[in-house]
Amino acid sequence: MTETRRMTVSQALIEFLAHQWTVDGDIRERTIPGVFGIFGHGNVAGIGQALKQANVESPDLMPYFQARNEQAMVHQAVGYARMHRRRGTYAAAASVGPGAANMLTAAALATSNRLPALLLPSDTFATRVADPVLQQLEHPHDLGIQVTDAFRPLSRFFDRVQRPEQLFSIALAAMRVLTDPVETGAVTIALPEDVQAEALDVPVAFLQDREWHLRRPLPERGVLARAVAAIRGAKRPFIVAGGGVLYSGAEGRLKALAEETGIPVGSSQAGGGVLNWDHPQYLGGVGATGTLAANRLAAEADVVIGIGTRYSDFTTASRSAFQNPGVVFVNINVASFDAYKHGSQLPVIADAREALVELAVALEGFGVSPEYAELVAREKAEWDGLVDDAFAPSGLALPGQPEIIGAVQQSSAPADVIVQAAGSLPGDLHKLWRVRDPLGYHVEYAFSCMGYEIAGGLGAKRGLVADGDDRDVIVMVGDGSYLMLNTELVTAVAEGIKLIVILIQNHGYASIGHLSETVGSERFGTWYREYDPQTRNFQGERILPVDLAANARSYGLDVIEIAPSASAIDDLRAAVAEAKASDRATFIHINSDPQIYAPDGAGWWDVPVPEVSTLASTQQARAEYLQQQAHQKPLLG
Known part of the structure; x- marks a missing residue:
């Protein structure tokens, strides 16, 4: 017979999570090292009791940590995941209604950043015996819709444990998504407050150590060969490095490739750190908030090699950063969704580190021209001087x-x-x-x-x-x-x-204040000032x-x-x-003075300006907007 233990759903889930391990090559660490929790009537007798019991019986089994805001719990999990290169994250447990709803913003953040976070929002009674319970939504057309349903579009995985027996398949499916480099993001398991406290016979095998090995797919030979041919034929190649380089631990491989070939590198926000700032081939950020050096090289590049980037509108400067009419995109990404983005001609679906290993071999002997190398050095030196002046x-x-x-x-x-x-x-x-x-x-x-x-x-x-x-x-x-x-x-x-x-x-809001000026709205609503009942706005001088x-x-x-x-x-x-x-x-x-700005990096961000307006500032902003929009391309590739 299968050996089992009699436990509540919450007790089983907490012990299960304590025995999950992420393995990435030689690195093995706990996938969920702890739980943040704010308790209410929806989870104090379920997850709260399970964490208390674990704390009494085995304090190191699943440590509990307090938080002061449900959204912030998930933000902490994301910050942890970033430092651990997506190998580990925290679980965040909230009560019914407002407690659960407070995590929605953070769920969207985790999913947008492709960073794992496990969300355990409580739900209303599955049996509906106490209906409507305190903090429950009521929709006359559908009594089954609750706050937790709002997590569906924000999560990479969502399910609701409506019967105790569902816990096994749901928990395992949740772990698969948490540890999948392609699928990861917010993972949500909704827990009705009555089901949390219900008992079931749990197979001991479900509670034993389980390893989740991170996938590192290799590039396909034919696809890689076409990409290599494009790079070898390039006169002005340029690398755009994103967060995927760091999450796969590929920064050393990128450094070696840049040094061997001389190809310059720009980074997205998530890719900050792929190379040290003073590396000869590193030109800094690229795109709307990028450096003048990186954006000048990107504008003229004939082959752009994206590695682990999702090509957001800031990275592409709203599709205006790459102006070479014949530019070809080699886009290396573990996710096909990102590899094919913007019509990339040469998508390579592979892990960043594994792809860079293969590229290094295939590009042996290739290097940029002395003239291009000199241009890279000159642009870098000029930008470094501008930063020195700004500092x-x-x-x-x-x-x-x-x-x-x-x-x-x-x-x-x-x-x-x-x-x-x-x-x-x-x-x-x-x-x-x-x-x-x-x-x-x-x-x-x-x-x-x-x-x-x-x-x-x-x-x-x-x-x-x-x-x-x-x-x-x-x-x-x-x-x-x-x-x-x-x-x-x-x-x-x-x-x-x-x-x-x-x-x-x-x-006030320094960023939006500046943006407001550029789109002709004259910093309206962006200063923190006392309300002026005469002008009916907050634009006065009284701080x-x-x-x-x-x-x-x-x-x-x-x-x-x-x-x-x-x-x-x-x-x-x-x-x-x-x-x-x-x-x-x-x-x-x-x-500080919010109207002293950083050096211009020649990047643009598409924020539409009204076509018609009675304000002269908006009319001027519209004319400037149309000039910039003329450089925008329908596709990158």
Whole structure:
């Protein structure tokens, strides 16, 4: 007979998750090392009880961690997954109704970024004996629709455990998707609150260690041969490296290929770290927020080799970055969806590392011309000089964001991790941050979620600590994004997790304010100002008396406030050094001028401007928009 144990659905699920292992070559680690949970009536007697029981009987079986916001729980899981190159993530358990709904934004973020996160939202009674239960939705046309159904379009996998016996197939299917490089993203198992507490006989085999080996598909010979022929025939080849390079651990292979062939490399936001900033072939970010060097080379490239990139509109500069009329795209990606994107002529469906191994052999003896190599070096040197100038202290009482970034850069260690997600910082960091470590750059820019920064940074720090890595995580955040979600600072204090948070106070939405100007909306609704009942807007001069440093201090962090002065940048450098020397979470507050911009990278982003308007600013913006739109291509390939 099959050996079984009598357990509740929740107890079985928690023990099952504790025995799942991801294997990537010689690396073997727990797929789910812990569970974040916020409890309510929907899960306190189910998942909550199971975690308590595990904590009493075997504290290391499945560690539980508190959070202050359900969305932030999933952000932490994503930050952890990024640091672990998608081999591990956390589970996040929430109660019925609003608790579950709070995770929807984060589910979309995980799926957009192709990063794994396991979501365990509670659901209403499967039996409907208590109907409608507190926090239940009611639709007269369909009583079965609940908040958890909203996870369906946001998840790479969704299922609901409506009977205890369904747990086995659902849990196994969920793990398959979590550990699949192609399919991974938000994985959602909805758990009705009554089913969570129901018992069943669980086969012992279901609870034993199980390994999930990451797939690393090889490129097909014929496809690879055609790609190699295109590269060998190129006069101006250019590599666009994305997050897939890092997730497959292929940065060393990319470095070798770039050095052997001389092909220049630009990176997407997710690809930051594929090469160190000072590598001769690395030209920095490419696309709408890219560097002038990378964008100039991309514009003239005759063969573009995409490796592990999903080619977002920022990477392609809304399909305006690659202007060579005869350009050919070789697109290497583990996912066919991304490999074929934008009409790529030569899609290569393969793991980035395995494809680079094969390319190195097939391209032996190939190198770019001396003239092209000289052009790459010249463009890189020119851009590096522009960054040096942007980093130079201005002596202004309110420094610009570029020199703030420069001060943080100069005061940080090579292995430190910079974390960001939304506002003007991602664009400036993509151009200016000089990455010195493969894991040193984490800008969430697939969903670009305001409020991700602190929670994601906390997850990234957890990922490092789990590996015994004591490097610092530096979260840079604007006041607008900070106000969206900052409560996980309490979590950092509660667990003694060291973060360095640098808040740039510009009294509004700096990024959208600038964008508003370019589309003719004159920064309307982007300043944080007192409401003027006469003009009926927030465009006045009276700044809000908000004290975010006091807010952070109230959470229990060490706080360093930098007063506006000519020495603000020197004071910031000293503050970062002090924070690095501390073993506590530190919050650094600095005021900035949001209208001092980074050097122009000649990238464009398609944000439509009204065809007709009574505003002169909008009319002018429309004319400029049409000029830029003329460079847009219907397809890349």
